[in-house]
Amino acid sequence: MNERVLRVLEFNKIIELLVGHAATSIGKDFASNLKPKPEINEVIQLQKETDEAAQIIRLNKAIPLGGVTDIRASLKRSVIGGVLSTEECLDVANTIYGGRQVKVFIGNLEDELPILKGLVERITSLRDLEQQIKSCIDDHGHVMDSASQKLRSLRSTIRTLEARVREKLEGYTRTNSKMLSDAIVTIRNDRYVLPVKQEYRGAIGGIVHDQSASGQTLFMEPKAVVELNNQLQEAAIKEKQEIERILKELSGLIAAEEISLYENVTVLAQIDFMNARALLGSQMKATMPLMNDKGIIKMKQARHPLISADEVVANDVEIGKDYTSIVITGPNTGGKTVTLKMVGLCTLMAQSGLQVPALDGCELAVFKEVFADIGDEQSIEQNLSTFSSHMTNIVDIMKHVDDKSLVLFDELGSGTDPGEGAALAMSILDEVVGRDARVIATTHYPELKAYGYNRDNVINASVEFDVETLQPTYRLLIGIPGRSNAFEISKRLGLNEGIIERAKGLIGVDSKSVENMIASLENSQISAEKEYEKAHEILLESEKVRADLEREWNELQNKREALYKKAEEKAEKAINRAREEAEAIVETVRKMKSNVTIKEHEWIEAKKLLQDAKPNLSSKKEKSMQQQTKEKNALKPGDEIKLLTVNQKGEVLEKVSDKEYLVQVGIMKVKVKREDLQLLGKQKQTFEKPITTIKGSDYHVKTELDLRGERFEDALLKLEKYIDDSLLAGYPRVSVIHGKGTGALRKGVQEFVKRHPSIASSRPGANGEGGSGVTVIEFR
Structure with missing residues (x-):
């Protein structure tokens, strides 16, 4: 995008707000370099990233990015053999810890967050490296005694020597206090010294390391502690060397993990950048726009992102579907330029992956270029007038504008003769509209009020002005050109009505007709908006009633289902109980059948038990x-x-x-x-011939059982019951129809028949009986 356009539309201020929401220095770098993208796939991906981060904010949660720093420079130094400082090593450890915290946090979220969860999968824990650094360096950036055994020994020696030096010097402060400017032990040039008065220099003896500004005090190292100080210096040098060795070792470990660490930092910066975009959207009460590459802009209740919520006026803006150009007319300070900038800035924000301050469902287009000629940019140095400045910008715009462009003209054709300016404005608009660009232009010229009525793909618009209060409402009215309101304003301000009436007589008939038409359109639109709001309220109430009815219906259905389920469970228990009783009865009958003689009353009693087992x-x-x-x-x-x-x-x-x-x-x-x-x-058809029914003395059952289409287990249960019923009926033989099929059911029937004690023999059906699809059973 053109840098001048970004500056004119104040995109840099959006970037400043975005940078303020980034938690890490590398995230701030990403934010400060954000630019609008011209490719729709890239824009859609950025919008999806922002929306995922916004989902976390909507859950009242925050991504834990604390401790993460930009360690890329330190990584480069470690790779080329540089020794990192304690602070740099500590930053690496803290960044490793921060990355692990972010990975755990996002991994534990239940929401569908494919982009964020895919990013954290790339984070390597590196717990061992973090622990090695933390075991050597404390939270204040000091190398700890535990970093190595040698360092512990050296520091123990240093503490011992310091104690001995202090002990000797404190002896001087007690016995020779009159020779000292102050009874204290201090340090000069890393050596312990005493503040000795000038006149006692010879009495104390030793090495002078420094003197006061007045020269009256000398900072002297007595001879008695020179050797101890020398030993202390040697121990301090060895300590420094050991610390250097430890840091060099840690730097080598960090360099070995350079690829993983660089990837961690890049991922964390990207997550921070996504989170910053979501936080900015939350601050602005913005929503994710639907993006298209067809040049369609459709925003409901859109607000200028840089105007405070207390002052901003929301407007509906639509362009690109029924018309490609909007010409906005109306008085100064009415909000025309703000509307122009709002559309341009929201477009730039959307193409940068930022959410826009509008209602849900807003739609914005991805443009290859956004052009803007806004404001008075006359230059004294270049000796350009206002008109010349505008023309210079417009000439540049005309060189590049095409059907993938959004063009914003503020006060098109102003700064010159009104007649010529209006003609030039219409000619420029014709050219840009002819190239199928999306155009929004503001103007004062009354000639352009009729422009939208005489051109295809062009519509008039205006900013509303309240004559009663003499204040603009800043509401955009699409389809209605603006009117001057000069007579109404003059009347409200107290101008003599006679003067006003004479002025009305001086304007042309056409002008009066146009103004009357505009006034009628304004009244009609205001009335339609009121009716729409009333209808919308009724719709909301209707939807609420419908929702209540649906909820009550669902509750009723749930209760009904619960009752059905309860009844089914009760019936199932009764059936199971009946089945158990029936099995007991059948077993009793089998035992009775094996007796030589069966008494009549025993048969009657068994039948009664079987009938009583039926669920009541x-x-x-x-x-x-x-x-x-x-x-x-x-x-x-x-x-x-x-x-x-x-x-x-x-x-x-x-x-x-x-x-x-x-x-x-x-x-x-x-x-x-x-x-x-x-x-x-119902009466069943026979397999090959009509079913013959044989009746026992007091029992009724058919001589054929058809098992075709039954499940294997169900078929065997039916077969078992049928055999028992047939025995009770006293049949000598029966037929079981099982079909040919895969043979599984036939095999199961034949095995059952072989095991049954009351069956004497069995055979496949003859040609007239159904062949191998039937088994004929002979009872004993």
């Missing part, structure tokens, strides 16, 4: 089931039924009337009303 459903539910059965299933001859009055199974023989059927129950044939019958199963 409520009469209401049973009647409901009967009603559904009557409505949905008409009875036909051959259908299995249950006679409810005696609780016995039977078969329909024929239909007597719509309400009466002839049925056979056991050995009895009776006429029964339809409501006393419950359908158990």
Whole structure:
């Protein structure tokens, strides 16, 4: 982007705010070098990064970036063999720790944050290097005694020698205090000395290291401590050498991890940069814009980013879809230039990955270039007038503008003869509009009020002015050109009405018509906005009522589901209990069958137990089931039924009337009303031939069992029950239809038959009986 445009639109002030939100020095570097990007994919990626960081802020959490510093220069020095200072080594350790904290923090977040979580995956912990540095250097940047055994020994020696030197010198202060300017022990040139009066120089003896400004005090090292001071100096030199060795070793360890450390710093700076952008957006109450490359700008309640929230007026701005150019007219200080700058600055911010101060769902375009001719930039040095300055900028703009450009003209054509200026403004607009650029221009010229009505892709706009208060409202009115309001303002200020009326008579008829039309449009728009606000309130209330109804309906459905579930659980328990009882009954019958003789009362008792094992459903539910059965299933001859009055199974023989059927129950044939019958199963078709029904003395079961389509386990359960029922009915033989298929069900049936004690033999069906798809069973 052109640097002049960035300066004119005050993008540098946005950068200053952004830098203030960065937590690290390298993050501040990233922020200070931020520039708008011309490629839509790059812009969308930046916006996604900012939005992820904003999600963390919305959770009232903060990324822990404390302690992270820019260690890139230190890394370069360590790689070329330089010895890092204690502070530099400590910065490396703190940066390693900070990176690990950031990695843990983001890794523990439950939200979907693919970009941030992908970044922290690149951070290397380097815990060993951090511990080695921290074990040698304390938080104040001092090398600790524990850094090496030699350093510990040297410092112990130094402390011992210092104590001996001080002891000797303090003896002088006690016995020769009259010779001293002050009874203290001090240091000069790294050696312990005494402040001796000039006249006692010879009495004390020793080496003079310094003197006071007046010359009356000499800082002397007595002969008695010269040797001790020498030893102390030697120990101090060895200490320094050992510290250098330790720092050199640490520098080598840091250099060995240069790639990982550089990557850590780069990632942390990027995260800090993302976080700074999100913090700026939060401060401005901004939102993430939807980006497009079609030149469409659509912002609801957009605000200028640099005007305080107490003073700024939000406006709706739309361009690029129905029209590509907006011409804004209206009085001075009405907010035209602010609107122009707001659109330009929000565009630059969006293309830099920053969120914009507008309502959710705002849309902005990515432009290759943003051009702006705003303000009076006349130059005395270059001898340029206001008009010449504007023309110089416009000439430069016209050289580069195309369909990927946003052009902002402030007071187009001003600074010269109004007639010529208006004509020139319209010609320039025609050229830029013809190149399909997006254009927003402000002007005073009344000739341009009609420009939007005579050109395609151009619309008029104005800034609202309150005649009652004589103050601008700063609201942008799209579709309505501005009017001068000169007569109304003059009247409010007290100008004689006669003068005003004469002035009205002097203006042309066309001008009066245009002003009346503009006034009518303004009134219509204000009325429409009020109606819209009222309709919006009603819509919000309706949505609230709908939400309440949906919530209550969902609660009702949940309660209903809970009741159904409870009923199903109860029914399942009853069925399981009945199944257990039925199994016990079948086992009893098997034992009875093995006896030589079976007494009649024993059979009756076993049948009664089997019937009693059925779950006891409520009469209401049973009647409901009967009603559904009557409505949905008409009875036909051959259908299995249950006679409810005696609780016995039977078969329909024929239909007597719509309400009466002839049925056979056991050995009895009776006429029964339809409501006393419950359908158990429709008449089945035979596999190859009609099903033959054989009736025992008091039991009813068919001579064929069809297992096709059943699951394996369910099929075997049905087979077991069918065999028991057939034995009770006294059949000599029965047929089991299992189909051919994969053979799994046929094999399972045959194995079951072999194990059953009451089955004498079995064989595949003959050609007329269904072939290998049927197994014929002979009972003992």
